[in-house]
Amino acid sequence: MPVYTFKCGNCGHTFKDLVSDKERQVTCPSCKSTEVEQQASKRKVINISPTTSAPGG
Ligand SMILES: [Zn+2]
Numbered sequence: 001m002p003v004y005t006f007k008c009g010n011c012g013h014t015f016k017d018l019v020s021d022k023e024r025q026v027t028c029p030s031c032k033s034t035e036v037e038q039q040a041s042k043r044k045v046i047n048i049s050p051t052t053s054a055p056g057g
């Protein structure tokens with residue numbers, strides 16, 4: 001099962017939890033708050049930045 005990292009928006013506690021169902025509500029194990037947000041997984045993120053921006057104007 002995939003493990004996701006969550007961060008509590010109340011106390012700022014970060015924790016990992018198994019998410020089997022998408023509709024499942026994740027609760028912070030520290031303060032029992034439901035205001036948690038899923039952190040980005042440690043995968044290679046493609047950043048599309050305008051590196052070839054010619055200074056014109
Ligand atoms: Zn919390």
